Amino acid sequence: MKILFVFAHPEPRSLNGALHDVAIKELEALGHEVRVSDLYADGWKSEIDRADFPTLAPDARLKPAAASGEAFAGNSLTADVKAEQEKLLWADMLILQFPLWWFAMPAILKGWVDRVYAYGFAYGVGEHSETRWGDRYGEGTLAGKRAMLLVTAGGWEEHYSDRGINGPIDDLLFPINHGILYYPGYDVLPPFVAYRVDRLDEAGFAAVAERLRERMRTLGSTPPIPYRRQNGGDYLIPSMRLRPELGEPDAAGFALHLNGAGAAGQPMQNQNPPASDRTRYSV
Amino acid sequence: MKILFVFAHPEPRSLNGALHDVAIKELEALGHEVRVSDLYADGWKSEIDRADFPTLAPDARLKPAAASGEAFAGNSLTADVKAEQEKLLWADMLILQFPLWWFAMPAILKGWVDRVYAYGFAYGVGEHSETRWGDRYGEGTLAGKRAMLLVTAGGWEEHYSDRGINGPIDDLLFPINHGILYYPGYDVLPPFVAYRVDRLDEAGFAAVAERLRERMRTLGSTPPIPYRRQNGGDYLIPSMRLRPELGEPDAAGFALHLNGAGAAGQPMQNQNPPASDRTRYSV
Numbered sequence: 001m002k003i004l005f006v007f008a009h010p011e012p013r014s015l016n017g018a019l020h021d022v023a024i025k026e027l028e029a030l031g032h033e034v035r036v037s038d039l040y041a042d043g044w045k046s047e048i049d050r051a052d053f054p055t056l057a058p059d060a061r062l063k064p065a066a067a068s069g070e071a072f073a074g075n076s077l078t079a080d081v082k083a084e085q086e087k088l089l090w091a092d093m094l095i096l097q098f099p100l101w102w103f104a105m106p107a108i109l110k111g112w113v114d115r116v117y118a119y120g121f122a123y124g125v126g127e128h129s130e131t132r133w134g135d136r137y138g139e140g141t142l143a144g145k146r147a148m149l150l151v152t153a154g155g156w157e158e159h160y161s162d163r164g165i166n167g168p169i170d171d172l173l174f175p176i177n178h179g180i181l182y183y184p185g186y187d188v189l190p191p192f193v194a195y196r197v198d199r200l201d202e203a204g205f206a207a208v209a210e211r212l213r214e215r216m217r218t219l220g221s222t223p224p225i226p227y228r229r230q231n232g233g234d235y236l237i238p239s240m241r242l243r244p245e246l247g248e249p250d251a252a253g254f255a256l257h258l259n260g261a262g263a264a265g266q267p268m269q270n271q272n273p274p275a276s277d278r279t280r281y282s283v
Numbered sequence: 284m285k286i287l288f289v290f291a292h293p294e295p296r297s298l299n300g301a302l303h304d305v306a307i308k309e310l311e312a313l314g315h316e317v318r319v320s321d322l323y324a325d326g327w328k329s330e331i332d333r334a335d336f337p338t339l340a341p342d343a344r345l346k347p348a349a350a351s352g353e354a355f356a357g358n359s360l361t362a363d364v365k366a367e368q369e370k371l372l373w374a375d376m377l378i379l380q381f382p383l384w385w386f387a388m389p390a391i392l393k394g395w396v397d398r399v400y401a402y403g404f405a406y407g408v409g410e411h412s413e414t415r416w417g418d419r420y421g422e423g424t425l426a427g428k429r430a431m432l433l434v435t436a437g438g439w440e441e442h443y444s445d446r447g448i449n450g451p452i453d454d455l456l457f458p459i460n461h462g463i464l465y466y467p468g469y470d471v472l473p474p475f476v477a478y479r480v481d482r483l484d485e486a487g488f489a490a491v492a493e494r495l496r497e498r499m500r501t502l503g504s505t506p507p508i509p510y511r512r513q514n515g516g517d518y519l520i521p522s523m524r525l526r527p528e529l530g531e532p533d534a535a536g537f538a539l540h541l542n543g544a545g546a547a548g549q550p551m552q553n554q555n556p557p558a559s560d561r562t563r564y565s566v
Binding site for chain 1: 294323330332344347393397441446454466481525535536538
């Protein structure tokens with residue numbers, strides 16, 4: 001496989017850096033072709049602004065979506081953004097690696113999404129009709145490819161569990177997994193999450209590293225999170241609400257959008273991720 | 284009241300800019316004192332990196348949390364970060380205003396959180412014991428103050444409803460409302476959300492503006508989202524899991540962390556937000 005890492009940590013001598021090296025070494029040993037976008041090392045620009053649209057008239061009002069669509073269609077996006085889009089088209093598999101800061105991506109990685117995910121590339125794709133609402137949520141430019149998150153968290157795993165105070169990790173990551181990865185078409189694998197990373201000793205690191213190697217060995221065979229396809233008939237158009245007869249009667253929240261899901265927090269059907277990933281998606 | 288806006292849109296001549304003006308005009312007419320951090324206009328730096336910690340030795344490994352804690356304790360954070368912290372301490376009320384890009388904040392605002400929320404200021408506060416797990420989730424540096432989100436979204440309101448394909452707006456905003464605002468102590472008001480903002484005509488804008496003015500008039504009286512306090516006895520320590528006897532048997536996900544909440548998506552008790560905000564928190 002061709003695999004792209006987008007890496008967002010400012011310190012190579014960090015746990016993130018060490019896990020990054022572990023993953024790449026394993027993937028290359030398996031014969032995969034790996035490329036890396038190291039956002040901090042590359043000096044990635046985080047803010048979407050006028051400089052992203054060199055052909056926009058100086059006195060024109062900046063409408064980010066419209067400007068993005070015009071620049072993508074006219075091939076006038078900036079070179080850094082075009083290079084990332086080309087890497088996304090090249091890769092069979094995308095891995096976003098980052099520390100979870102304030103329950104979300106670091107700003108520099110959000111800025112990669114905001115800028116690279118142009119209108120016409122990652123959204124605003126496909127036709128709208130009585131049976132389709134554009135190509136998104138399982139369809140789109142990046143359909144047929146796989147993606148996953150590789151995340152470190154300082155907090156305890158229990159704090160991110162089904163009843164943990166932070167909220168369940170899979171719900172916290174839903175806006176990324178479903179809203180950023182599934183949206184333009186990726187099949188999204190269950191995330192790899194390492195907890196309490198500030199307190200890892202050598203034995204702890206060795207265990208996390210081995211769990212990560214196992215995930216790298218199974219990238220091609222791990223079943224994706226079974227999100228429902230937008231245009232597969234499960235949603236009403238144009239309200240895009242899940243049909244009333246679908247989902248368990250007491251299901252609510254993000255779990256409704258999993259195919260074959262019962263109430264939130266119950267195991268899903270048709271999947272068999274590694275037991276070492278103790279997320280909602282594992283048994 | 285003293286009110287701080289943190290504003291994150293690159294174009295003043297945008298709907299966000301217009302709503303910003305509407306809100307401030309209303310607040311000033313009511314006699315409130317308003318200050319604004321206009322992140323794009325101020326050239327806010329988004330990425331947390333070594334430059335944030337001028338006293339860190341050049342060859343020292345950058346550990347963001349540790350470096351942040353040392354710089355906060357030693358009063359050596361950069362001037363831009365210190366100015367924002369002072370504004371947060373000054374304000375009785377914080378309003379984060381932004382367009383919802385990819386179901387999250389723009390990168391520049393996430394970078395404001397990543398950099399301003401220093402260790403010792405917004406986290407790493409308070410003691411750990413058998414009855415307390417630090418001052419967070421309802422306690423902390425910013426306790427006793429109020430906060431709310433003012434958000435615009437391009438998509439339809441139905442797409443963000445309880446069964447909508449994007450996921451419910453209140454769940455999408457939970458990582459911000461609970462994880463970023465409630466965490467350091469704020470009482471968090473229900474968000475103000477404007478939908479389909481790319482298609483607003485004059486009458487549509489007038490309706491949104493009046494709904495916003497009404498929210499500005501009721502900032503002091505609107506009941507906050509009834510999140511559970513961490514150290515109030517609802518959570519087990521140190522697992523920080525909600526006690527098994529709390530929450531309805533079939534409740535799951537983020538809704539568990541609402542006091543008096545039943546299953547996700549059901550109305551809460553003890554609150555009466557404006558009926559015009561058709562979120563989970565309104566009737």
